[in-house]
Amino acid sequence: MDNDEKDSIDRRSFLQGTLAALTLSSCANAETKKGSGAAFIKDPTESQMASRKVGRSEVAIVRAQSYEEDLFGLMKASLSKMPVPDFKGKHVLLKPNMVEYEEGYPITTNPAVIKAAVKLFDYLGAKKITVGEGPGHMRDIDMLLAKTGIGKALKELGLPFVDLNLDDVVKVPIENGFTNLKYIFLPKTIVEADAVVSMPKMKTHHWVGVTLSMKNLFGVIPGRKYGYPKNLLHIKGIPQCILDINRTVKPALAIVDGIVGMEGDGPVHGTAKNSQVLVLGDDLAAVDATCARIMGFTPHDFDYIRVAGKVIGNIEQSEIDLFGAKIEDVVQNFEPSITFKDKSLLVNADQQAS
Numbered sequence: 001m002d003n004d005e006k007d008s009i010d011r012r013s014f015l016q017g018t019l020a021a022l023t024l025s026s027c028a029n030a031e032t033k034k035g036s037g038a039a040f041i042k043d044p045t046e047s048q049m050a051s052r053k054v055g056r057s058e059v060a061i062v063r064a065q066s067y068e069e070d071l072f073g074l075m076k077a078s079l080s081k082m083p084v085p086d087f088k089g090k091h092v093l094l095k096p097n098m099v100e101y102e103e104g105y106p107i108t109t110n111p112a113v114i115k116a117a118v119k120l121f122d123y124l125g126a127k128k129i130t131v132g133e134g135p136g137h138m139r140d141i142d143m144l145l146a147k148t149g150i151g152k153a154l155k156e157l158g159l160p161f162v163d164l165n166l167d168d169v170v171k172v173p174i175e176n177g178f179t180n181l182k183y184i185f186l187p188k189t190i191v192e193a194d195a196v197v198s199m200p201k202m203k204t205h206h207w208v209g210v211t212l213s214m215k216n217l218f219g220v221i222p223g224r225k226y227g228y229p230k231n232l233l234h235i236k237g238i239p240q241c242i243l244d245i246n247r248t249v250k251p252a253l254a255i256v257d258g259i260v261g262m263e264g265d266g267p268v269h270g271t272a273k274n275s276q277v278l279v280l281g282d283d284l285a286a287v288d289a290t291c292a293r294i295m296g297f298t299p300h301d302f303d304y305i306r307v308a309g310k311v312i313g314n315i316e317q318s319e320i321d322l323f324g325a326k327i328e329d330v331v332q333n334f335e336p337s338i339t340f341k342d343k344s345l346l347v348n349a350d351q352q353a354s
Contacts, residue, residue, distance in 0.1 A: 071116035088125030134164030202258035213254035285313030296333035
């Protein structure tokens with residue numbers, strides 16, 4: 001039996017074990033769909049909806065066939081056609097996805113996209129640029145930086161990296177949250193940055209369907225306070241926490257690496273998907289809704305994106321102005337995770353890894 005076959009069997013056994021478990025989710029401030037065991041989010045209150053973005057949203061879909069292309073030039077050209085936040089004189093924190101590393105799996109944000117983003121924000125006048133991540137699985141940050149190639153890229157650029165799992169923490173209030181948490185501990189680097197930029201890999205996800213710019217911000221949660229893989233927040237409801245984190249951190253921009261994404265058993269053991277796009281925008285709800293459509297889904301397939309459309313930004317196509325490629329020209333029809341097909345497998349999602 002080769003390693004790939006063994007990994008497949010181990011994974012299948014894990015999912016079967018999850019289904020067999022009869023313990024219902026203990027998600028706070030959440031309800032359970034009858035017969036499925038899958039927690040979903042309560043309809044937001046008027047006070048929660050009051051924080052939603054006002055007006056239309058702009059999202060750029062940038063075609064890029066490979067990581068060898070001039071990604072900086074492509075992103076620069078796209079953003080020149082649409083309104084973007086002012087980054088001049090600001091400290092910009094880039095938050096890529098570096099949750100784990102396994103040889104041959106497109107798990108992490110590609111270093112070429114990070115390098116292009118650094119050039120972009122330097123061009124846009126940023127005073128300081130930092131890269132930070134708090135991996136949810138592996139704690140050996142030096143190994144991750146070396147294996148992913150991100151460490152080499154940052155060394156070439158002369159940029160600092162901050163392990164958000166071990167950074168000093170700041171207690172930050174949660175206003176009108178979806179969990180029962182009144183506050184959350186965030187890394188000092190995140191709190192002090194003028195602008196946080198989410199830079200995820202376009203992937204399917206076994207617990208929430210897809211992991212894009214909003215889910216990527218789970219990595220700002222410090223492991224020194226919440227453990228690994230942040231399960232103290234998982235039990236409060238993963239979709240609920242995604243919303244609370246995004247509404248508290250208030251990221252300024254998203255740059256989604258979809259040049260090579262992941263389908264199937266994401267976010268770690270899925271299959272590479274050559275999507276050949278970058279997706280950019282300052283409304284993360286609109287960015288993720290657009291990515292979902294590129295992946296062949298609808299935003300309403302995923303509870304946290306659906307509710308984000310009521311409390312964060314726009315998810316309806318009629319409310320989003322697209323720049324660059326058209327969705328119908330780049331749609332890829334990602335294979336969903338098995339839990340997307342069978343929601344009963346989510347019965348113990350709150351107790352599992354990221």
